Amino acid sequence: MVEFFDAGDTMLQSGAVLPAVRVAYRTYGQLNAARDNAIVYPTHYAGTHDSNAWAIGTGKALDPEQYFIIVPNMLGNGQSSSPSNTPAPFDGPRFPLVTVFDNVCLQHRLVTEVFGLSTLALVTGHSMGALQTFQWAALFPEMVQRIAPFCGSARTSRHNWLFLEGCKSALLADAAFAGGDYTAPPVVGIRAFARVYAGWAWSQTFFRQQLDRETLGLPSLEAFLTHAWEPSFQAHDANNLLAMLATWQAADISAAAPFNGDFAAALNSISARAVVMPCQTDLYFPPDDSAIEVAHMPNARLHVIPSIWGHMAGGGINPEDAAFIDAALAQILSQ
Amino acid sequence: MVEFFDAGDTMLQSGAVLPAVRVAYRTYGQLNAARDNAIVYPTHYAGTHDSNAWAIGTGKALDPEQYFIIVPNMLGNGQSSSPSNTPAPFDGPRFPLVTVFDNVCLQHRLVTEVFGLSTLALVTGHSMGALQTFQWAALFPEMVQRIAPFCGSARTSRHNWLFLEGCKSALLADAAFAGGDYTAPPVVGIRAFARVYAGWAWSQTFFRQQLDRETLGLPSLEAFLTHAWEPSFQAHDANNLLAMLATWQAADISAAAPFNGDFAAALNSISARAVVMPCQTDLYFPPDDSAIEVAHMPNARLHVIPSIWGHMAGGGINPEDAAFIDAALAQILSQ
Numbered sequence: 001m002v003e004f005f006d007a008g009d010t011m012l013q014s015g016a017v018l019p020a021v022r023v024a025y026r027t028y029g030q031l032n033a034a035r036d037n038a039i040v041y042p043t044h045y046a047g048t049h050d051s052n053a054w055a056i057g058t059g060k061a062l063d064p065e066q067y068f069i070i071v072p073n074m075l076g077n078g079q080s081s082s083p084s085n086t087p088a089p090f091d092g093p094r095f096p097l098v099t100v101f102d103n104v105c106l107q108h109r110l111v112t113e114v115f116g117l118s119t120l121a122l123v124t125g126h127s128m129g130a131l132q133t134f135q136w137a138a139l140f141p142e143m144v145q146r147i148a149p150f151c152g153s154a155r156t157s158r159h160n161w162l163f164l165e166g167c168k169s170a171l172l173a174d175a176a177f178a179g180g181d182y183t184a185p186p187v188v189g190i191r192a193f194a195r196v197y198a199g200w201a202w203s204q205t206f207f208r209q210q211l212d213r214e215t216l217g218l219p220s221l222e223a224f225l226t227h228a229w230e231p232s233f234q235a236h237d238a239n240n241l242l243a244m245l246a247t248w249q250a251a252d253i254s255a256a257a258p259f260n261g262d263f264a265a266a267l268n269s270i271s272a273r274a275v276v277m278p279c280q281t282d283l284y285f286p287p288d289d290s291a292i293e294v295a296h297m298p299n300a301r302l303h304v305i306p307s308i309w310g311h312m313a314g315g316g317i318n319p320e321d322a323a324f325i326d327a328a329l330a331q332i333l334s335q
Numbered sequence: 336m337v338e339f340f341d342a343g344d345t346m347l348q349s350g351a352v353l354p355a356v357r358v359a360y361r362t363y364g365q366l367n368a369a370r371d372n373a374i375v376y377p378t379h380y381a382g383t384h385d386s387n388a389w390a391i392g393t394g395k396a397l398d399p400e401q402y403f404i405i406v407p408n409m410l411g412n413g414q415s416s417s418p419s420n421t422p423a424p425f426d427g428p429r430f431p432l433v434t435v436f437d438n439v440c441l442q443h444r445l446v447t448e449v450f451g452l453s454t455l456a457l458v459t460g461h462s463m464g465a466l467q468t469f470q471w472a473a474l475f476p477e478m479v480q481r482i483a484p485f486c487g488s489a490r491t492s493r494h495n496w497l498f499l500e501g502c503k504s505a506l507l508a509d510a511a512f513a514g515g516d517y518t519a520p521p522v523v524g525i526r527a528f529a530r531v532y533a534g535w536a537w538s539q540t541f542f543r544q545q546l547d548r549e550t551l552g553l554p555s556l557e558a559f560l561t562h563a564w565e566p567s568f569q570a571h572d573a574n575n576l577l578a579m580l581a582t583w584q585a586a587d588i589s590a591a592a593p594f595n596g597d598f599a600a601a602l603n604s605i606s607a608r609a610v611v612m613p614c615q616t617d618l619y620f621p622p623d624d625s626a627i628e629v630a631h632m633p634n635a636r637l638h639v640i641p642s643i644w645g646h647m648a649g650g651g652i653n654p655e656d657a658a659f660i661d662a663a664l665a666q667i668l669s670q
C-alpha cells in the first residue's frame with residue numbers, strides 16, 4: 001500500500017522552493033526494536049515502488065521478515081510530487097529542477113522524521129535508484145552502513161547525458177508538446193522518445209541473440225516496440241518524463257558542498273561498505289565508469305553482472321541477473 | 336571533379352523502376368594498360384566523394400600514382416539520384432527504397448560500361464561504404480580481388496536497425512516534416528535526429544576523456560552539438576537522410592538470390608582476400624558482429640581498430656586510426 005510523506009514547502013538544491021512536497025513510498029516488513037534493520041531502495045527512471053517489488057520477498061536478500069524495507073518514489077514519477085500532480089504555479093513545464101540530492105534529502109527526512117531512524121543497514125537501487133544510492137552514502141556517511149548500487153553511477157557521465165539529450169530532443173520535436181502545456185498527450189513525441197531509448201536499454205548481443213523474441217514472444221522488433229516498449233512510456237505524462245530526465249542529467253554526488261565538484265573526494269568520502277554492480281554490457285552505465293568510482297571508494301568492491309541484458313540486467317526480468325543481484329545483496333548484508 | 340554516370344531507367348531490387356538514374360563519382364589516378372589497378376571506394380551515410388578524400392593521396396595506400404580510385408556516391412546522398420534531385424513522380428518521399436545491392440549493381444555498371452573493368456584490385460569503405468564493400472564481394476566474387484571494409488558489416492544487425500529507427504522516429508516526430516512534403520526544412524526534426532545520432536557515433540570513453548573538447552576546441556557538449564554536429568545534418572535534405580537510412584536498415588548481402596537469407600552461405604561465398612576492420616568501441620557495428628562474419632569467410636582476417644573513437648574511428652579525423660587503416664590497406668594491397 002502506498003503512503004505519503006508530506007514534506008511541506010521544500011527548498012531545493014537550486015535555491016527554488018517547491019511548496020507542499022509529497023514523497024510517496026511503500027514499506028515492507030517491520031522495524032525492529034533496535035531500529036537498525038531498515039533498508040532504503042529508491043526507484044529508477046519512470047518506475048514506481050511497484051517496479052522494485054521483484055527484489056523483495058521472503059527468502060530473498062531483501063526479506064521483509066528480516067528487514068524493514070522503504071521504497072521511496074523519486075520525484076517526477078507521478079506518485080511523488082511531479083509536474084503532473086503539482087498545482088500552479090509549479091505545474092507541468094514550470095516544475096523546477098529536482099536533483100538526486102533533493103530526492104535523498106527528502107528521503108532522509110522521511111526516514112528520520114517518520115520512522116526515527118539513525119542508521120540504515122543498506123541503501124540499494126537500480127539505475128537512477130543507484131544514483132540515489134551513491135548520493136545517500138556521500139551525504140550521510142554516518143548513517144549508511146552499506147550500499148549496493150546496480151547499473152548506475154555516482155554522477156551522470158557526459159555520454160550518458162548525451163544519450164538522454166537524444167531522447168529529450170525526440171520528444172521535444174513533437175510540436176504537440178507545446179512547451180509542456182499540451183492539451184492532449186504528445187503521443188508522437190513520446191513514441192519517438194521510446195524508440196530512441198530502446199536502442200540503449202539492452203546490449204547489441206541481446207538483440208543479436210533475439211532475446212527480445214524469446215523473452216516476450218513477439219515476432220519482430222517492430223512488434224516489440226509497438227506492443228511492449230512504447231506503451232510503457234505512453235503511460236507516463238510527458239512533463240514527468242522530462243522532469244525525471246532532468247534529474248538524471250544533473251546527477252553528481254560532488255556537486256554539493258563540501259565537494260564542490262571534486263568527484264574523487266566525494267567518492268572517497270563514501271565510508272559505507274559497498275558492492276558496485278554495473279552490467280558488463282550496459283551501454284549508458286558502462287562498467288568502466290564503475291571501476292573508476294570503485295577505485296576512489298575506500299570500502300568498495302566492483303562486482304560486474306555478467307549479462308548480455310545491458311542496462312535491463314538490473315530490471316528484474318532476467319532470472320539469472322536477478323539471482324546475481326540477490327546473492328550480492330545477501331552477501332553484503334551478512335557482512 | 337565530380338562526374339556522372341547516366342544509368343538510365345533502372346529496375347531496383349524491389350522490382351520498382353527508377354527512371355534516369357545517375358551515379359555521381361570522382362576518380363583519382365589513371366587506369367593502367369592492364370586495367371587491373373582499379374579500386375572502388377563507396378561513400379558512407381550522409382557522405383559524398385569528398386568525405387573519402389582523407390584516405391587518398393600520394394604516399395598513402397590509396398595512392399593515385401599507383402591506383403585508379405573510383406569513389407561512387409551512394410544513392411540518396413544528394414549527388415547521385417536522391418529524393419532531392421529526382422523529378423516527380425519519384426521525388427521526395429516518393430523516392431523508392433534503394434538497397435545496397437542496387438547501389439553495387441549500378442557501380443558495377445559504372446566500372447564495366449564506362450571504364451571497361453573486369454577486375455578490381457580492392458573495394459573498401461567506411462560504415463555504409465563497408466556495407467557496399469561486402470556486397471561487392473558477395474555479388475561479384477570473380478571480379479573483386481580484395482576487400483577492406485571498416486566500421487561496417489555484411490548486413491545490418493537488429494540492434495543497428497533499432498538505433499536507426501530511433502533516429503528516424505526523432506525526425507518524423509516533427510510535424511513540419513509533413514510526410515516528406517515539407518515546404519521548408521524540418522529543422523527541429525533534423526536537430527533531434529542529429530542529437531540522437533550523436534550518442535552513437537563515438538564511444539563512452541571518448542566522451543569520458545573529453546576528446547570532443549580536445550579535438551574540436553569547444554567548451555561543452557552542448558556547444559559541440561550546436562556548433563559542430565547539428566550543422567552537418569542540417570546541410571542535408573530530410574528525405575535524403577531518410578532514404579539513405581532506409582538503404583542502411585535494409586542492408587543484407589544474403590537477401591538476394593542465390594542466398595535467399597542464408598547469411599553464412601553468403602559470407603562463405605566471399606572469396607576475395609579480406610581484412611575486416613571494426614573499431615573496438617563502435618556502438619552500432621561492434622566487433623562481435625565482424626568476428627562472426629570473418630568466421631564464415633574463407634579468406635578473411637579480423638583486424639580490430641584499437642581506438643576509443645567508436646564508429647568515427649573510420650572517419651579519418653583521428654590520425655592514429657587513419658594510420659591504422661592506411662597500413663592495413665597497404666598490407667592487403669601488397670598481397
